Amino acid sequence: MRTDPPVAQLLEIAASAVPLLERARGLVETLDGWLAADAIWLTLSDPGSKVYATVGSTGLEQPVLDYLGRQAVARETQLAGLHRNRPPVSVTELPVPMEELPTWADCLIPTGFREGLGVPILEPRGPYLGMLSLLFASGEPPSGALRDRLGQLAPLIARGISPMRSMLATARLVQGATSGVVLLRDGTSYTLPGLDDHPLLAADSLAVEIARRTLVAGQEYRSFLWPADGDSGTTGHARLTVLTATDVPAFVLGTVLVTPEADCRGLTPRELEVLGLLVEGRSNQQIARRLTIALRTVAAHVEHILHKMDVPTRTLAAVRAEREGCHVPPPPRPRSRR
Structure with a gap:
């Protein structure tokens, strides 16, 4: 992982007038060049259909993305409290072991992932937008520095994918x-x-x-x-x-x-x-x-x-x-x- 995140590049993408999905893909590609994560999943939450809609991803095959788009995954995320304003949280910190979480037991662990970091994305003074998820093949816990940096970048990412x-x-x-x-x-x-x-x-x-x-x-x-x-x-x-x-x-x-x-x-x-x-x-x-x-x-x-x-x-x-x-x-x- 690089020492400093490419904030200037992220700011330029977030402030651009290109379509939302293009901004989202640009944000994910920029983060992918900085992070040591094996996969990135950036989503918007759809309260009507109660699913997470992928707006950008790296390192995930289409069958995995199809699984992550299920309503059950959104329910599981909400039960874990990842739809509220909170600092980035590791899957190993959740009250339920990852082996007992269907998303991990049935999809992510068989795919080769052993750790994950979820970052809620919220509109300033507005609704919950979605989530940025980092997935790792190693079971090593994410560092405190990575958590702090992602927490600081969350408002910038929200600006980039904000429908408002x-x-x-x-x-x-x-x-x-x-x-x-x-x-x-x-x-x-x-x-x-x-x-x-x-x-x-x-x-x-x-x-x-x-x-x-x-x-x-x-x-x-x-x-x-x-x-x-x-x-x-x-x-x-x-x-x-x-x-x-x-x-x-x-x-x-x-x-x-x-x-x-x-x-x-x-x-x-x-x-x-x-x-x-x-x-x-x-x-x-x-x-x-x-x-x-x-x-x-x-x-x-x-x-x-x-x-x-x-x-x-x-x-x-x-x-x-x-x-x-x-x-x-x-x-x-x-x-x-x-």
């Missing part, structure tokens, strides 16, 4: 956005690093639920307005931009970004609500029932909307509103229970 970092690069394309969260398929969300918190991005926010349903439905982009304090009677609105995830693991849905103090063609709060129902294809009668207002009031709102949107028909108004994100969508109805 990829999402943050996309978020910067939305002009004026000051807040944002990443939505995961398991229903959780995490604030994008470097952006502010916002009440509209709370876990129980109706606006976030609209965004989540948008992404689950496969829509790649959506923009809409929402009352800034959650009260439809106010005049202040924020713009929410929903973007699907790209170059990230499948358990990441996408991002929701907030641009404060958005305005749209001088439409009033009530007109924005009516326009949102027009986007959904509702008739005047349905809008009147939904908003509990008179039918003639709906007709007046629609007339004002057409004038302000500079379109001749309600259909064109809906198309333009959807394209410009110039409407307040109706709150989502509760999901049906089976």
Whole structure:
């Protein structure tokens, strides 16, 4: 093993704009040139399918990688506590002998490995990402120096394989956005690093639920307005931009970004609500029932909307509103229970 890890090279890879999997492979190849390990396994944890997805490896044949991708391996790792923030841990330090761990007894020991060092990888102030595993043919315990160095490098490796970092690069394309969260398929969300918190991005926010349903439905982009304090009677609105995830693991849905103090063609709060129902294809009668207002009031709102949107028909108004994100969508109805 070399005296010093190639930190500068790892930093360059982690900060690069290349796709996530390419960054992960670069990190593993760089570590392989520094470490004396016989195999390296870098993974991302998928909370939806409850498996570890390999994003980089050296020294492991495909049958071994296929075995390590099983749900049973992920369960065994969690039982060993390797999914929590902790220093690197040797397999010989676990409370269960390695001969009694199925992953080792059935796969790794027959393959020729006698020692291993696991390093949990966590997003700063965010979710558990996965694990870096070093495997050794020798049964010699890993040195304290190796453990310390890997513990110091873990945040750098997390930066390199962070789905949030990829999402943050996309978020910067939305002009004026000051807040944002990443939505995961398991229903959780995490604030994008470097952006502010916002009440509209709370876990129980109706606006976030609209965004989540948008992404689950496969829509790649959506923009809409929402009352800034959650009260439809106010005049202040924020713009929410929903973007699907790209170059990230499948358990990441996408991002929701907030641009404060958005305005749209001088439409009033009530007109924005009516326009949102027009986007959904509702008739005047349905809008009147939904908003509990008179039918003639709906007709007046629609007339004002057409004038302000500079379109001749309600259909064109809906198309333009959807394209410009110039409407307040109706709150989502509760999901049906089976």
